[in-house]
Amino acid sequence: MSLAPQPHLTDDERERGLRLLVFEAAFSSSTGALTSGVVLTAFALHLGASNLWVGVLASAPFITQLLQIPAIAVVERLRARKRIAVLTSVVGRAMLPVMAATAFFTGTLPLLIFLAAQYVLCGLSAFGGCAWNAWMRDLAPENRLGSVFARRTAWTAGITLIAGLAAAYILERTAAGSSGRSLAFAAMFIVGCTMGMVSAAIVARMPEPLMAPAGGRIPLLRLLRAPLTDLNFRRLLAFVVSWQVAVNLATPFFTVFIVQQLGFDVSMVMVLSAISQLANLLALRFWGTLTDRFSNKTVLMVSAPAYILGIVAMIGASQSSNATFVIGWLGFLHVLMGASVAGVTLASTAIALKLSPKGEATAYVATNAVAIALAAGLAPILGGLLADFFSARKLELLLSWTSPAGTVSFPLRLSHWDFYFLLAGVLGLYAVHRLSLVAEEGEIxxxxxxxxxxxxxxxxxxxxxxxxxxxxxxxxxxxxxxxxxxxxxxxxxxxxxxxxxxxx
Structure with a gap:
């Protein structure tokens, strides 16, 4: 097994690499399901994290994407994308046992170690992601990007669903704040580390096409300037920035909203997450077919507003004291958001790759990642800082209908996280407007x-x-x-x- 690129790639070797690409998703998604998202936020709350801590933690996967900038220079100089992707994956996932150990301690120090380890993990993942994305751009044929990544995303959604249900079952059988829950969190991170190492081993077996010969050393700023001089790609970046701000201002705090404001247990959040993943899985083939048949932009123009609508509609969960209604409403919204985000994720990834000229994907993909980093990284931190401000404020609107039979009132009370959901909706509408300016070949x-x-x-x-x-x-x-x-x-x-x- 060699980590060096291959000068010549046969059709059989390319097909084998694409099969491994899809198969590897089962292990990398297991790592993600057990060590990120709801589990990560719940772990932080278990350690006593405040809203600001949660915001800073949620920004880690995004703000560390700034490491894509030096990663561009390293990839262009070493020209060994597989070696970079594998080594960063192994070293980064070695941080998971460190995070698991913090479950058995209390105080500020464990939180600091937990946060630092998460930033190291995400930083190395971002660094290797630059090489990974450029590698995949050259490995997957352009006319099969949609179908290949749809199958990979289907594996991701399916395994994430199974792992999420398992995590929910474990958390349901442990009491909040107990030593049993500490052990459960530690075990999930250890298992996630093991799956991550298997993922790295599979990636090492995938073939890497040799990069085109460098036409002389190009300064980093000049390398980044090419995507920024592309008007159409700049329009895509405008959409990416506004979309990431809209989504990440509110969604990282869904767990906090459901647990603290609505009063449900973390296991309930995990079940809702599993429902969302199931909807995601069922919708993937549908969206994948549409992206290949129509265009990525057209799919985004339908799926993105649907996802934003789901975020805004979360306000409805805080308007009722009927637990049965709230659970049903949350379940419906997670189905809607899970199905729509499948289209957003698939189409936004494919459109960024499609608008990247072949052979120059490294700079384009990295520039796109940097834009995401700045927007999505700062949004949850801003949300955490403003959490206390919104928690002390409330807006009440009273709608009433008067008839001979009497008066019916419909009160609307916005408080705390409700403001985030409403603000995310406004920003989301602006993001959709920016997307309408992007041109993509074949759009309808x-x-x-x-x-x-x-x-x-x-x-x-x-x-x-x-x-x-x-x-x-x-x-x-x-x-x-x-x-x-x-x-x-x-x-x-x-x-x-x-x-x-x-x-x-």
Whole structure:
């Protein structure tokens, strides 16, 4: 097993590498499911972390992406992307046992060690991620990017779902603040470390195409200047920055909101996370098909607003004291957000790779990562700093309907984290506006894609229905629309032909 790049890559070797790429996701996703996200936040709360601590911890995976800048120079100089990706993965995941050990201590020092280890882990992951992304850009054929990463993401969602349910079961059987829960957190991080090492071993077996010969040494600033002079890529960066601020201002605190403001146990959060992962898994193939058939931007224009709507609708959970309703509402929203974020994740990753010129992916991908780092890294820190400010404030609106039968009131009370969700919605709408300015080859109108999706759904209903009248109802309007479009296109073609004839 060699970590050196290969001068020539056969079709069989490329296919084997793509199969390993999908298979490796099972182990890397296990590490992520057991040591990040809800588990990581719950671990921090178990150690006594404040809102600011949670915000700083949530920013670690993003703010450390700034290490992509020196990583560009290292990748371009060493030109050994696989070696960099494997070594950083092994050393970074060695921090997980250190974090596991903090579960058995109390005070500020364990929190500092926990936070420092997380930053080392995320920093090395970011450094290796620069090499990994550029490597994958050259390994996966452009016309198969959507399908390959859809299958990989499906593995990720499936394993994350299973690991999340297992974590929820373990946490459910341990009392909050008990030594049993400390042992549970430590065990999850040790298992996560083991899975991470297996992941690194699989990555080491994947082939790496030889990078194109360097045309002389290029200064780092000049390397980063190329993506910034690309107008279309700058528009993509504007969307990325505004989107990451909108999402990461609120979503890192979902666990805190559900546990502290709504009063549920951490295991409830894990179950909701598992529901979200299941919805993610079921929606992945659907979104993957749409990205290949239409465009990544078109998918984003549908999935991103749906995800933002889910964030804003979290406000509804704090408006009721009925636990059954709240649980059902949270479950519905996690299904919505899980399904929509599948499209956002898949399409945003693919569009960044697609807009990166082949052979220059390192600089483009790293620039995109730096933009994400600054936006997504600062947003949760800002949220943590403002947590105490919003916790002492409340906004109440009273809607009432008066009729001869009496008056019905609909009170709306916004407090604490509700403000974050509302603010995230406003910023999310601006992000969608910025996305509309990005140009992608092959994109179609969002309305046309929605019409086709609805049409497919209606056909499925028609084929499964035993009511004959429904067939006519669902069949007539689409046929009229298709006929109208054909006539419109024919008219346009005739006008263009007549114009060309006149000019001659």
């Amino acid at each position: 109108e969002r309305r046309e894609m929605v019409e086709q999706v609805v049409g497919r759904t209606l056909r499925a209903i028609r084929n499964s229905s035993s009511v004959a009248g429904l067939r006519v109802i669902t069949e007539l309007p689409p046929s009229l629309v298709r006929d109208a479009r054909v006539r419109l296109r024919l008219t346009r073609m005739r006008k263009r032909k007549a114009l060309r004839t006149a000019l001659r």
